[in-house]
Amino acid sequence: MRLCVEIRAQLNNVTDLTAEGADFRWYIKVRCGNCMEESKWLYAVAEDRVPVKGGRGTVHLVIKCKLCARENTVEILEDHIKPYRAVDSGVFKAIVAFNCRGVEISAFDPRGGFRVRGESSVFNDVSLSDKEWYDYDDIASQEVSITDFEYRVVKL
Template sequence: MREITLQLKAMLENVTDLRPVGGHGSASRVQKCKLCALENSIEILSSTIKSYNSEDNEKFKTIVEFECRGLEPIDFQPQAGFAAKGVESGTVFSDINLQEKDWTDYDEKAQESVEIFEVRALTFLHAASQA
Protein backbone atom coordinates (compact mmCIF):
# COMPACT_ATOMS: atom_id res chain seq x y z
CA MET A 1 0.00 0.00 0.00
CA ARG A 2 1.18 3.50 -0.78
CA GLU A 3 -0.29 6.77 0.46
CA ILE A 4 -0.04 9.68 -1.93
CA THR A 5 -0.84 13.32 -1.18
CA LEU A 6 -2.12 15.91 -3.63
CA GLN A 7 -0.72 19.38 -3.01
CA LEU A 8 -2.13 22.55 -4.51
CA LYS A 9 -0.54 25.95 -5.09
CA ALA A 10 -2.62 28.93 -6.26
CA MET A 11 -3.38 32.62 -5.77
CA LEU A 12 -6.74 33.48 -4.22
CA GLU A 13 -8.11 37.02 -4.34
CA ASN A 14 -11.08 37.95 -2.12
CA VAL A 15 -11.98 34.28 -1.84
CA THR A 16 -10.97 31.53 0.58
CA ASP A 17 -11.85 27.96 1.61
CA LEU A 18 -11.21 26.47 -1.86
CA ARG A 19 -12.04 22.77 -1.74
CA PRO A 20 -13.18 19.91 -3.92
CA VAL A 21 -16.87 19.13 -3.52
CA GLY A 22 -18.60 15.83 -3.94
CA GLY A 23 -20.99 13.37 -2.44
CA HIS A 24 -20.86 11.98 1.04
CA GLY A 25 -19.98 8.49 -0.16
CA SER A 26 -16.67 6.82 -0.81
CA ALA A 27 -14.89 7.52 -4.08
CA SER A 28 -12.41 5.07 -5.49
CA ARG A 29 -11.13 3.39 -8.60
CA VAL A 30 -10.74 -0.36 -8.87
CA GLN A 31 -9.03 -1.91 -11.86
CA LYS A 32 -8.29 -5.56 -12.52
CA CYS A 33 -4.98 -6.47 -14.19
CA LYS A 34 -5.62 -8.39 -17.41
CA LEU A 35 -2.38 -10.34 -17.05
CA CYS A 36 -2.39 -11.44 -13.41
CA ALA A 37 -6.06 -10.83 -12.44
CA LEU A 38 -5.04 -8.83 -9.33
CA GLU A 39 -7.35 -6.00 -8.30
CA ASN A 40 -5.63 -2.62 -7.99
CA SER A 41 -7.28 0.39 -6.39
CA ILE A 42 -7.10 4.06 -5.46
CA GLU A 43 -9.25 5.28 -2.59
CA ILE A 44 -9.77 8.90 -1.59
CA LEU A 45 -9.29 9.20 2.16
CA SER A 46 -12.24 11.52 2.82
CA SER A 47 -11.04 12.41 6.33
CA THR A 48 -7.93 14.04 4.78
CA ILE A 49 -9.73 16.55 2.51
CA LYS A 50 -8.65 20.08 3.45
CA SER A 51 -9.42 23.56 2.15
CA TYR A 52 -6.91 25.86 0.46
CA ASN A 53 -7.25 29.29 2.11
CA SER A 54 -6.17 32.81 1.26
CA GLU A 55 -3.39 32.51 3.89
CA ASP A 56 -1.97 29.64 1.81
CA ASN A 57 -1.39 31.84 -1.27
CA GLU A 58 1.65 30.77 -3.29
CA LYS A 59 2.44 27.91 -0.91
CA PHE A 60 2.02 24.21 -1.48
CA LYS A 61 -0.65 22.70 0.74
CA THR A 62 -1.90 19.13 0.92
CA ILE A 63 -5.62 19.10 0.09
CA VAL A 64 -6.27 15.33 -0.05
CA GLU A 65 -4.60 11.95 0.43
CA PHE A 66 -5.12 8.72 -1.49
CA GLU A 67 -4.55 5.11 -0.48
CA CYS A 68 -3.09 3.31 -3.50
CA ARG A 69 -2.75 -0.43 -4.04
CA GLY A 70 -1.13 -1.32 -7.35
CA LEU A 71 -2.13 1.96 -9.03
CA GLU A 72 -0.42 5.31 -8.74
CA PRO A 73 -1.63 8.68 -10.05
CA ILE A 74 1.05 10.54 -11.99
CA ASP A 75 -0.78 13.76 -12.88
CA PHE A 76 -3.78 15.82 -11.83
CA GLN A 77 -5.80 18.03 -14.14
CA PRO A 78 -8.30 20.20 -12.23
CA GLN A 79 -11.80 20.33 -13.68
CA ALA A 80 -15.18 21.44 -12.35
CA GLY A 81 -16.18 20.42 -8.87
CA PHE A 82 -14.58 22.99 -6.59
CA ALA A 83 -16.22 25.46 -4.20
CA ALA A 84 -15.01 28.50 -2.25
CA LYS A 85 -16.43 31.43 -0.29
CA GLY A 86 -15.95 35.18 -0.29
CA VAL A 87 -13.48 36.46 2.31
CA GLU A 88 -15.58 39.48 3.35
CA SER A 89 -19.14 38.26 2.72
CA GLY A 90 -18.99 34.50 3.16
CA THR A 91 -20.83 34.14 -0.17
CA VAL A 92 -20.54 30.54 -1.34
CA PHE A 93 -19.34 29.95 -4.89
CA SER A 94 -20.12 26.33 -5.78
CA ASP A 95 -19.38 24.87 -9.24
CA ILE A 96 -15.94 26.45 -9.73
CA ASN A 97 -14.21 25.07 -12.82
CA LEU A 98 -10.40 25.20 -12.69
CA GLN A 99 -9.78 23.52 -16.03
CA GLU A 100 -8.26 26.73 -17.42
CA LYS A 101 -6.21 27.20 -14.20
CA ASP A 102 -8.03 30.54 -13.65
CA TRP A 103 -11.51 31.46 -12.40
CA THR A 104 -13.22 34.81 -11.83
CA ASP A 105 -16.62 35.88 -10.55
CA TYR A 106 -18.24 38.80 -8.75
CA ASP A 107 -19.29 38.84 -5.09
CA GLU A 108 -22.53 40.87 -5.02
CA LYS A 109 -22.61 41.18 -1.21
CA ALA A 110 -19.03 42.47 -0.93
CA GLN A 111 -19.25 44.33 -4.27
CA GLU A 112 -15.86 43.08 -5.41
CA SER A 113 -14.41 40.67 -7.92
CA VAL A 114 -13.17 37.29 -6.71
CA GLU A 115 -10.44 35.30 -8.44
CA ILE A 116 -8.47 32.10 -8.33
CA PHE A 117 -5.45 32.16 -10.62
CA GLU A 118 -2.01 30.69 -11.21
CA VAL A 119 -3.25 27.18 -10.39
CA ARG A 120 -0.09 26.11 -12.10
CA ALA A 121 1.43 23.68 -9.64
CA LEU A 122 -0.44 20.55 -8.69
CA THR A 123 1.72 17.64 -7.68
CA PHE A 124 1.61 14.23 -6.03
CA LEU A 125 4.05 13.51 -3.25
CA HIS A 126 4.62 10.04 -1.88
CA ALA A 127 3.94 9.62 1.80
CA ALA A 128 4.37 6.45 3.85
CA SER A 129 4.96 3.24 1.94
CA GLN A 130 4.08 -0.14 3.40
CA ALA A 131 4.28 -3.69 2.09
Protein backbone atom coordinates in the same frame (compact mmCIF):
# COMPACT_ATOMS: atom_id res chain seq x y z
CA MET B 1 1.63 3.78 -1.22
CA ARG B 2 0.01 6.83 0.26
CA LEU B 3 0.03 9.84 -2.06
CA CYS B 4 -1.23 13.39 -1.57
CA VAL B 5 -2.38 15.86 -4.15
CA GLU B 6 -0.95 19.23 -3.20
CA ILE B 7 -2.17 22.39 -4.85
CA ARG B 8 -0.82 25.91 -5.09
CA ALA B 9 -2.78 28.95 -6.26
CA GLN B 10 -3.24 32.65 -5.71
CA LEU B 11 -6.55 33.41 -3.99
CA ASN B 12 -7.75 36.94 -4.60
CA ASN B 13 -10.59 38.12 -2.31
CA VAL B 14 -11.28 34.45 -1.69
CA THR B 15 -11.19 32.96 1.82
CA ASP B 16 -11.12 29.29 0.84
CA LEU B 17 -11.50 26.66 -1.82
CA THR B 18 -13.09 23.37 -0.75
CA ALA B 19 -13.83 20.08 -2.48
CA GLU B 20 -17.47 20.13 -1.49
CA GLY B 21 -19.41 17.12 -0.33
CA ALA B 22 -19.03 13.35 -0.19
CA ASP B 23 -20.07 13.22 -3.86
CA PHE B 24 -17.11 15.34 -5.05
CA ARG B 25 -15.48 13.70 -8.07
CA TRP B 26 -11.70 13.40 -7.76
CA TYR B 27 -10.59 13.12 -11.40
CA ILE B 28 -7.27 11.30 -11.67
CA LYS B 29 -5.15 9.20 -14.00
CA VAL B 30 -3.13 6.35 -12.58
CA ARG B 31 0.04 4.64 -13.77
CA CYS B 32 0.33 0.88 -13.34
CA GLY B 33 3.30 -0.04 -11.14
CA ASN B 34 3.70 -3.33 -13.00
CA CYS B 35 3.80 -2.23 -16.66
CA MET B 36 3.75 1.61 -16.39
CA GLU B 37 0.63 1.93 -18.55
CA GLU B 38 -1.33 5.10 -17.81
CA SER B 39 -5.11 4.90 -17.41
CA LYS B 40 -7.73 7.15 -18.95
CA TRP B 41 -9.36 9.79 -16.74
CA LEU B 42 -11.17 8.14 -13.84
CA TYR B 43 -12.92 9.60 -10.86
CA ALA B 44 -13.17 8.53 -7.24
CA VAL B 45 -16.06 9.62 -5.02
CA ALA B 46 -15.77 9.42 -1.22
CA GLU B 47 -19.30 8.10 -0.69
CA ASP B 48 -18.95 5.34 -3.30
CA ARG B 49 -17.02 2.27 -2.18
CA VAL B 50 -16.54 -1.05 -3.92
CA PRO B 51 -15.45 -4.35 -2.38
CA VAL B 52 -12.00 -5.75 -3.04
CA LYS B 53 -11.89 -9.40 -4.16
CA GLY B 54 -11.06 -11.87 -1.43
CA GLY B 55 -12.83 -9.99 1.34
CA ARG B 56 -10.04 -7.44 1.80
CA GLY B 57 -12.37 -4.59 2.64
CA THR B 58 -13.50 -1.80 0.37
CA VAL B 59 -11.85 0.89 -1.73
CA HIS B 60 -13.03 3.71 -3.97
CA LEU B 61 -11.67 2.41 -7.26
CA VAL B 62 -10.71 -1.01 -8.55
CA ILE B 63 -8.80 -0.44 -11.79
CA LYS B 64 -7.95 -3.30 -14.11
CA CYS B 65 -4.87 -2.33 -16.11
CA LYS B 66 -5.67 -2.37 -19.85
CA LEU B 67 -2.20 -3.66 -20.71
CA CYS B 68 -1.20 -6.23 -18.08
CA ALA B 69 -4.67 -6.92 -16.60
CA ARG B 70 -3.48 -6.50 -13.05
CA GLU B 71 -6.15 -5.23 -10.66
CA ASN B 72 -5.03 -2.16 -8.76
CA THR B 73 -6.93 -0.12 -6.19
CA VAL B 74 -7.25 3.45 -4.99
CA GLU B 75 -8.81 4.51 -1.73
CA ILE B 76 -9.52 8.13 -0.77
CA LEU B 77 -8.21 8.90 2.72
CA GLU B 78 -11.13 11.05 3.72
CA ASP B 79 -9.47 12.51 6.81
CA HIS B 80 -6.99 14.16 4.46
CA ILE B 81 -9.57 16.14 2.47
CA LYS B 82 -8.79 19.73 3.45
CA PRO B 83 -9.72 23.18 2.22
CA TYR B 84 -7.15 25.44 0.60
CA ARG B 85 -7.29 28.75 2.45
CA ALA B 86 -6.25 32.34 1.83
CA VAL B 87 -3.31 31.90 4.23
CA ASP B 88 -2.04 29.07 2.00
CA SER B 89 -2.05 31.33 -1.07
CA GLY B 90 1.11 30.75 -3.12
CA VAL B 91 2.18 27.72 -1.06
CA PHE B 92 1.73 24.02 -1.87
CA LYS B 93 -0.77 22.43 0.50
CA ALA B 94 -2.35 18.95 0.43
CA ILE B 95 -6.09 18.89 -0.26
CA VAL B 96 -6.53 15.10 -0.44
CA ALA B 97 -4.63 11.86 -0.01
CA PHE B 98 -5.08 8.42 -1.53
CA ASN B 99 -3.96 4.96 -0.54
CA CYS B 100 -2.78 3.45 -3.83
CA ARG B 101 -2.10 -0.26 -4.29
CA GLY B 102 -0.26 -1.21 -7.49
CA VAL B 103 -0.57 2.25 -9.03
CA GLU B 104 0.67 5.79 -8.68
CA ILE B 105 -1.42 8.87 -9.40
CA SER B 106 -0.04 10.41 -12.59
CA ALA B 107 -2.49 13.28 -13.12
CA PHE B 108 -5.19 15.26 -11.34
CA ASP B 109 -7.88 17.40 -12.99
CA PRO B 110 -9.88 19.82 -10.78
CA ARG B 111 -12.72 19.89 -13.27
CA GLY B 112 -15.64 20.89 -11.04
CA GLY B 113 -17.38 20.66 -7.70
CA PHE B 114 -15.28 23.10 -5.73
CA ARG B 115 -16.96 25.57 -3.43
CA VAL B 116 -15.27 28.96 -3.29
CA ARG B 117 -16.03 31.43 -0.54
CA GLY B 118 -15.49 35.12 -1.15
CA GLU B 119 -15.73 37.69 1.62
CA SER B 120 -19.52 37.85 1.28
CA SER B 121 -20.58 35.34 -1.36
CA VAL B 122 -20.30 31.63 -2.02
CA PHE B 123 -19.69 30.14 -5.46
CA ASN B 124 -20.53 26.52 -6.15
CA ASP B 125 -19.39 23.92 -8.66
CA VAL B 126 -16.22 25.82 -9.55
CA SER B 127 -13.77 24.18 -11.97
CA LEU B 128 -10.05 24.92 -12.06
CA SER B 129 -9.30 22.88 -15.16
CA ASP B 130 -8.26 26.13 -16.90
CA LYS B 131 -5.85 26.81 -13.99
CA GLU B 132 -7.75 30.00 -13.21
CA TRP B 133 -11.23 31.16 -12.26
CA TYR B 134 -12.84 34.59 -12.15
CA ASP B 135 -16.16 35.85 -10.81
CA TYR B 136 -17.68 38.82 -9.01
CA ASP B 137 -18.74 39.04 -5.38
CA ASP B 138 -21.88 41.20 -5.71
CA ILE B 139 -22.31 41.75 -1.98
CA ALA B 140 -18.71 42.78 -1.30
CA SER B 141 -18.61 44.59 -4.68
CA GLN B 142 -15.27 43.16 -5.71
CA GLU B 143 -13.77 40.74 -8.17
CA VAL B 144 -12.85 37.31 -6.90
CA SER B 145 -10.38 35.05 -8.58
CA ILE B 146 -8.12 32.06 -8.29
CA THR B 147 -5.06 32.20 -10.50
CA ASP B 148 -1.78 30.36 -11.11
CA PHE B 149 -3.26 27.01 -10.14
CA GLU B 150 -0.77 24.16 -10.03
CA TYR B 151 -0.75 20.72 -8.48
CA ARG B 152 1.79 18.07 -7.65
CA VAL B 153 1.54 14.52 -6.35
CA VAL B 154 3.80 13.71 -3.40
CA LYS B 155 4.24 10.88 -0.93
CA LEU B 156 2.32 11.31 2.31
